[in-house]
Amino acid sequence: MSAAATGVEDSPLAIVCGAGSLPFAVADAVIRRGRRVVLFGISGVADAAKIAEYPHRWGSVGQFGRLQRLLRDAGCRDVVFIGALVRPSLRQLRLDFKTLTLLPKIAAAFRGGDNHLLSGVGTIFEQHGFRLVGAHDVAPEILMPEGPLGKIHPSQQDREDIETGFAYLRAAGPYDVGQAVVVSGRHVLAVEAIEGTDRMLARVAELRVSGRIRAPAGRGVLVKAPKPTQDRRFDLPSVGPQTVEGVAKAGLAGLAVIAGETIVADPAEVAAAEDRLKVFVVGMKAVTAQ
Amino acid sequence: MSAAATGVEDSPLAIVCGAGSLPFAVADAVIRRGRRVVLFGISGVADAAKIAEYPHRWGSVGQFGRLQRLLRDAGCRDVVFIGALVRPSLRQLRLDFKTLTLLPKIAAAFRGGDNHLLSGVGTIFEQHGFRLVGAHDVAPEILMPEGPLGKIHPSQQDREDIETGFAYLRAAGPYDVGQAVVVSGRHVLAVEAIEGTDRMLARVAELRVSGRIRAPAGRGVLVKAPKPTQDRRFDLPSVGPQTVEGVAKAGLAGLAVIAGETIVADPAEVAAAEDRLKVFVVGMKAVTAQ
Numbered sequence: 001m002s003a004a005a006t007g008v009e010d011s012p013l014a015i016v017c018g019a020g021s022l023p024f025a026v027a028d029a030v031i032r033r034g035r036r037v038v039l040f041g042i043s044g045v046a047d048a049a050k051i052a053e054y055p056h057r058w059g060s061v062g063q064f065g066r067l068q069r070l071l072r073d074a075g076c077r078d079v080v081f082i083g084a085l086v087r088p089s090l091r092q093l094r095l096d097f098k099t100l101t102l103l104p105k106i107a108a109a110f111r112g113g114d115n116h117l118l119s120g121v122g123t124i125f126e127q128h129g130f131r132l133v134g135a136h137d138v139a140p141e142i143l144m145p146e147g148p149l150g151k152i153h154p155s156q157q158d159r160e161d162i163e164t165g166f167a168y169l170r171a172a173g174p175y176d177v178g179q180a181v182v183v184s185g186r187h188v189l190a191v192e193a194i195e196g197t198d199r200m201l202a203r204v205a206e207l208r209v210s211g212r213i214r215a216p217a218g219r220g221v222l223v224k225a226p227k228p229t230q231d232r233r234f235d236l237p238s239v240g241p242q243t244v245e246g247v248a249k250a251g252l253a254g255l256a257v258i259a260g261e262t263i264v265a266d267p268a269e270v271a272a273a274e275d276r277l278k279v280f281v282v283g284m285k286a287v288t289a290q
Numbered sequence: 291m292s293a294a295a296t297g298v299e300d301s302p303l304a305i306v307c308g309a310g311s312l313p314f315a316v317a318d319a320v321i322r323r324g325r326r327v328v329l330f331g332i333s334g335v336a337d338a339a340k341i342a343e344y345p346h347r348w349g350s351v352g353q354f355g356r357l358q359r360l361l362r363d364a365g366c367r368d369v370v371f372i373g374a375l376v377r378p379s380l381r382q383l384r385l386d387f388k389t390l391t392l393l394p395k396i397a398a399a400f401r402g403g404d405n406h407l408l409s410g411v412g413t414i415f416e417q418h419g420f421r422l423v424g425a426h427d428v429a430p431e432i433l434m435p436e437g438p439l440g441k442i443h444p445s446q447q448d449r450e451d452i453e454t455g456f457a458y459l460r461a462a463g464p465y466d467v468g469q470a471v472v473v474s475g476r477h478v479l480a481v482e483a484i485e486g487t488d489r490m491l492a493r494v495a496e497l498r499v500s501g502r503i504r505a506p507a508g509r510g511v512l513v514k515a516p517k518p519t520q521d522r523r524f525d526l527p528s529v530g531p532q533t534v535e536g537v538a539k540a541g542l543a544g545l546a547v548i549a550g551e552t553i554v555a556d557p558a559e560v561a562a563a564e565d566r567l568k569v570f571v572v573g574m575k576a577v578t579a580q
Contacts, residue, residue: 168465175458177478188467191481195497203493207485 012036012055013138014076016067017046022135022142022238022265023082024050029139038074040067068128079125082135135263136236142267144239144283146259149267150274154254154282158221160186162256162284165223173228179237182252184220189213197224201246208251217251218278224257239281240265241273248277259283302326302345303428304366304420306357307336312425312528313372314340315555319429328364330357358418369415372425425553426526432557434529434573436549440561442570444544448511450476452546452574455513463518469527472542474510479503487514491536498541507541508568514547529571530555531563538567549573 013030017023017039023046027037039056041048057070071079125132136143148154154162161183168181168188178192182204189207192200201222207213224237237257247255254274262283264270274281303320307313307329313336317327329346331338347360361369415422426433438444444452451473458471458478468482472494479497482490491512497503514527527547537545544564552573554560564571 164465168462168467171461171465172458172481175454175461175478177458177481182483188465188483190483190485191462191467193472193478193480194502195480195493203485212484 011075011077012038013133014038014040014071014074014079016040016042016079016081017051018042018082019045019047020265021047021050021240022263023047024054025142025263025265026080026082026135026139027054029142033139035138038076040070064124068130071130077129078131078133078138080133080135080138134236136261142263142265143236144257144259144262144264146283146285149264149281149283150271152254152274152278152280154221154256154280157185157219158253158256158280161221162223162282164188165221165256166225166284169223169225170228176227179227180222180224182220182222182250184213184215184252189220197222197243198246201243201250201252204250204252205246213251218253220250220252222247222250222252222255224255224262226258226261236261236263238263238265239270241269244270244273244277244279244281247279248273252279254280254282256282256284258286260286301365301367302328303423304328304330304361304364304369306330306332306369306371307341308332308372309335309337310555311337311340311530312553312555313337314344315432315553316370316372316425316429317344319432323429325428328366330360354414358420361420367419367421368423368428369420370423370425370428424526426551432553432555433526434547434549434552434554436573436575439554439557439571439573440564442544442564442568444511444546444570444572447475447509448543448546448570451511452513452572454478455511455546456515456574459513459515460518466517469517470512470514472510472512472540474503474505474542479510487512487533488536491533491540491542494540494542495536503541508543510540510542512537512540512542512545514545514552516548516551526551526553528553528555529560531559534560534563534567534569534571537569538563542569544570544572546572546574548576550576 013035015023015027015030015037023039027039030037037054039046039051039054041051041056041058043058043060045061055074057074059067059070164186165181165183165188168183168191169179172191178194178196178200180192180197180200181188182190182200190200190204195203204213204220208217222243224239226237239255239257239262243255260283270281303325305313305317305320305327313329317329320327327344329336329341329344331341331346331348333348333350345364347364349357349360454476455471455473455478458473458481459469462481468484468486468490470482470487470490471478472480472490480490480494485493494503494510498507512533514529516527529545529547529552533545550573560571
């Protein structure tokens with residue numbers, strides 16, 4: 001990422017908004033830094049009530065021609081994609097003409113995992129003169145700092161579990177699987193694939209209720225890391241208050257992410273939740289995940 | 291494993307029985323080969339009605355002294371462990387004196403994953419003059435043969451998913467995680483950890499119902515392999531009619547295992563289920579998983 005992308009530029013920043021609150025956390029941070037924003041909501045996905053508070057436009061997945069026109073009309077050159085986007089079904093796609101001409105490229109991108117899909121879309125954007133920037137480039141303050149976020153610190157045992165978790169994620173990384181794992185006593189209890197972190201945590205909670213996990217509550221760690229192959233302009237792991245609640249419900253001691261490579265939605269609420277629920281949230285040095 | 295272990299021996303074979311029908315499939319196969327068996331049921335785990343049909347004794351997990359005495363009384367030297375055994379809680383353990391003296395060793399074995407636990411128990415048995423043999427050594431006919439078991443064959447696309455699945459399991463193997471993965475379009479949809487294969491398949495079925503998996507039914511493969519670190523005397527992956535049903539309910543095309551390294555419980559019922567449910571069950575050459 002060039003240094004220019006992190007500075008204040010004259011052109012407004014385009015934020016293409018998927019689901020959840022992250023797009024607005026990024027928008028607020030960018031506005032605080034003095035740059036204008038235009039939000040592009042993905043219909044049926046982005047939060048319509050929230051998006052109405054910002055300059056915005058709407059479009060559908062697959063309307064690349066429309067998005068390109070809207071971006072140019074709004075004078076945008078830098079584009080950020082942020083927020084959850086469930087892989088759309090072909091039926092849901094409302095393809096416009098421009099997109100149809102790009103279909104062979106998009107189809108090729110679709111065949112791989114999510115990373116291929118996103119990188120493929122990124123390449124297409126750049127070929128049309130836009131610059132894709134990462135949310136962490138335009139709003140670095142939304143990133144997880146190093147060390148514990150709240151008052152609780154991981155124990156030595158937790159640190160061993162964290163190490164095992166990152167090692168596992170490194171090994172599984174090339175397969176474009178999920179970004180998270182639950183480890184207790186150096187034993188991998190659950191691996192996230194397409195179900196997502198919240199459902200994986202719910203599974204751990206169920207396995208505890210059913211007696212399949214017999215370790216006492218307060219042991220074990222949720223470990224999240226970007227995939228090694230991940231295009232970080234699109235998709236960084238993120239944690240928010242509901243992640244902390246899921247960790248507590250799963251009876252874990254806390255959660256560990258890579259500092260500087262993880263987005264924290266609502267840091268104040270996250271810190272409050274972890275102190276209230278007595279779990280830790282810790283940012284580990286990136287070197288751990290190399 | 292020595293050649294002698296596969297031959298008919300004078301001493302009866304001791305079969306320590308966990309849950310499920312596999313212990314009896316092994317017992318029947320060994321009896322058919324002309325060797326006597328004595329079943330040692332693990333209380334609260336082994337099927338009491340079924341075990342009553344064989345010469346048998348009962349014991350608890352943790353009663354190593356009792357098991358050793360019973361084994362010697364029955365004239366057994368070769369011991370097979372077979373069937374599912376959920377990691378016991380310390381409260382459930384009814385330790386006898388001999389086990390107490392072995393506790394430091396057992397505790398060390400407990401600290402690792404299941405493989406460490408089982409290998410640790412194996413070492414203890416061998417130090418006491420018993421010989422641990424694998425179910426596949428005493429009853430090779432229970433193993434999955436090479437090629438499709440029923441009438442349905444995997445497509446080229448299925449074979450690509452199978453390749454991806456085995457590659458993933460190889461990469462994750464050193465972490466002593468589960469032995470199974472669901473792959474569709476070379477994309478990993480689910481990874482088994484401690485929840486077991488049946489629950490992972492149920493999760494895939496749910497993800498399909500909720501729209502998170504959008505591929506049409508009849509795509510994707512369940513891939514199972516022994517862990518690279520697995521002590522195969524204790525624990526080979528196994529498939530049975532209920533695995534085939536789970537695969538069908540999850541909307542997958544079929545399941546792939548390693549030929550010669552997977553136990554098939556009730557092969558006739560498995561073949562009938564796959565033909566009825568239109569899914570394949572295929573044994574791949576072991577070299578695929580190296």
